[in-house]
Amino acid sequence: MSKTVFVIGLGLIGASLAKTMTISHPEHTVYGWDTKIESTHIAKKSGIITQVAPSVAEVAPLADIIILAGPIHTTMQYLHDFQQLTLKPDVLVTDVGSTKYEIATYANTLPFDFIGGHPMAGSHKSGVLAADTLLFENAYFIFTPTSPSQQKRVNELVTLYQETKAKFIVLSPLExxxxxxxxxxxxxxxxxxxxxxxxxxxxxxxxxxxxxxxxxxxxxxxxxxxxxxxxxxxxxxxxxxxxxxxxxxxxxxxxxxxxxxxxxxxxxxxxxxxxxxxxAMPIHQPGAIPRFYDLLIDVPDEPGVIATVTAKLAQANISLTNIKILETREDIIGILQVSFKHEADLFLAKDYLTQHTTYPCRIKE
Incomplete structure (x- = not known):
């Protein structure tokens, strides 16, 4: 069944969620709005959203699901403002904030269902152009319903976000x-x-x-x-x-x-x-702090080493996010640290460099 989804806030998280939903749920209409009007139009042009919202007040009453993807204080303000609008009786409102108790306590006083959400993912990039459908893959996505009726509606969000490939968990806001x-x-x-x-x-x-x-x-x-x-x-x-x-x-x-x-x-x-x-902690599992996927490469201190490594990664079509030298001194092996956005890229890079160079590689734990 088709739904109208309204994403308010098209930064990294909001735009990534919108893009994933637009691709995986073509039957839905995904509206987007951001205080930076240019970001909203970029999102439409890039296929991140299907429709540009003229304003929050015009589209919120049409929405079946509203996703508040801004800073915590901004989310609180929108929840307050929604009381002045005539929302659908069965509208479901959610957010992506990093704290839940304060928002959930306030939302419990409002005349619509609110289920707090927190995708525990991030990136060194920001803004609508950083939208990434792989951003939430294997990351924990926490929902914090506060009533039996909200508990029953969690599956609506799980279905909506299914293609993010996140790991969904339910906790109380306080916990x-x-x-x-x-x-x-x-x-x-x-x-x-x-x-x-x-x-x-x-x-x-x-x-x-x-x-x-x-x-x-x-x-x-x-x-x-x-x-x-x-x-x-x-x-x-x-x-x-x-x-x-x-x-x-x-x-x-x-x-x-x-x-x-x-x-x-x-x-x-x-x-x-x-x-x-x-x-005793799990090594390759996501946690509360977004992981950094770093590969440590033992390289000789000689000209062209960095160029060799980056060229090999380019040949394998592997993107890196950062590169730095941890130690380079004459006549000894230095350490090159290369960072990746995704865990899959980290393992691909390690395997490829091991096969195509003589430089020992190890994953930084």
């Missing part, structure tokens, strides 16, 4: 925020805090910035996230994060005490426990 707070939001805060601390340190020690290009840059990679989005996330999950930060502060104070008392046994146990926990 969602507790889990993502621990596994995603707190690590972002810690990474950003370390980077900000190092900035002041670099002023006193200029060589530190040069030395930070290797492992330090890798462990703080997530600090490069969009500050507008992350401000929204923190404020909408503030209660959970305040609890988590308090626990983190207590643990760091404990480490401080171990150092002060030169407690070798406690420090060793701290690292041993962390190692055992991390080693």
């Amino acid at each position: 969602h925020d507790q889990i993502t707070g621990m596994l995603s939001h707190l690590p972002h805060i810690i990474a950003s805090g370390i980077v900000n601390q190092s900035d002041g340190f670099n002023q006193a020690h200029p060589r530190a910035k040069q030395l930070a290009a290797g492992g330090f840059r890798d462990i703080t990679r997530i600090a490069s996230s969009d500050p507008v989005i992350w401000t929204d996330i923190l404020l909408s999950n503030r209660t959970q994060l305040m609890d988590l930060i308090t626990t983190w502060q207590i643990q760091m104070q404990q480490v401080y005490q171990w150092l002060d008392h030169k407690d070798r046994h406690a420090i060793h146990h701290f690292f041993e426990s962390a190692k055992e926990t991390r080693d």
Whole structure:
């Protein structure tokens, strides 16, 4: 049965969902709208959507399903504004935000069904032109219904999003925020805090910035996230994060005490426990933080090495997203780190380079 789907917000997530639905459900009419009018027209021209929405107020009353694909505070504003419109009695509204409890609590006061959604996927690219039907493949897509009637309607979204090839999970809004707070939001805060601390340190020690290009840059990679989005996330999950930060502060104070008392046994146990926990984690499964698909290639420090690697990848029609040298010193083997958007490209690149070069390759875990 044909439906009218309205995607509000045509950034990376919204445009990728719209493109997947347009291709996999040709029987549906997929309207799109974005505050950047140019993005909406690009989406229509590119076949990401089937129709351009003149305005939210004109199309929302026609929609069977409305997908709010903007920042959290913007989603809250749309939910408020929808009360002034005459939506279809059985309309289903959903979103793609990174926090769920605040939105779900507010949506429960509204006269239409709202099921929170969170596709745990991302990319280094953004905007409508970055739309990718493979963006959600094997990623977790979480739904957070809050009532029996909403539970029954989750399958409508699963059917709509089926061709994203995501892994669908149902959680309560609170449990969602507790889990993502621990596994995603707190690590972002810690990474950003370390980077900000190092900035002041670099002023006193200029060589530190040069030395930070290797492992330090890798462990703080997530600090490069969009500050507008992350401000929204923190404020909408503030209660959970305040609890988590308090626990983190207590643990760091404990480490401080171990150092002060030169407690070798406690420090060793701290690292041993962390190692055992991390080693037990699944290696090639998606998680709360989007994975980086990196291939480490041992290469000699000689002219033309990078060109050889990139040429081989081009021959195999494999796209890379980033390339950098982790170490190059005279007369030793250096390490070339090549990053890919998809896990499939990572394994293809490893196999192809192993077969067509003499450079040892290994996947970064």
